[in-house]
Amino acid sequence: GEGRPREALGLLARARAISEHETLDPVVLADLDFAQAQAMWETGGDRADALALATRAREGFTAAGPLQSRSTAAVKAWLAGHHR
Secondary structure: OOOOHHHHHHHHHHHHHHHOOOOOOHHHHHHHHHHHHHHHHHOOOOHHHHHHHHHHHHHHHHHHOHHHHHHHHHHHHHHHHHOO
């Protein structure tokens, strides 16, 4: 779905449904949250929900530790550019 946010939203919804029945790595969940936030923003979805998902992703990456510092930085930069 990269580069095609409307299609990505459908794929992410399926992944989220799977995540409710499986125990996924917290980093995978943070990746899902961030991807969904970006797709929602790009398609004109609920901006408050997109920001909340990105914030949750940032917290997930931060909790995962220094190995996720690049992902944490990417989310922080995205949030800084998308807050109103």
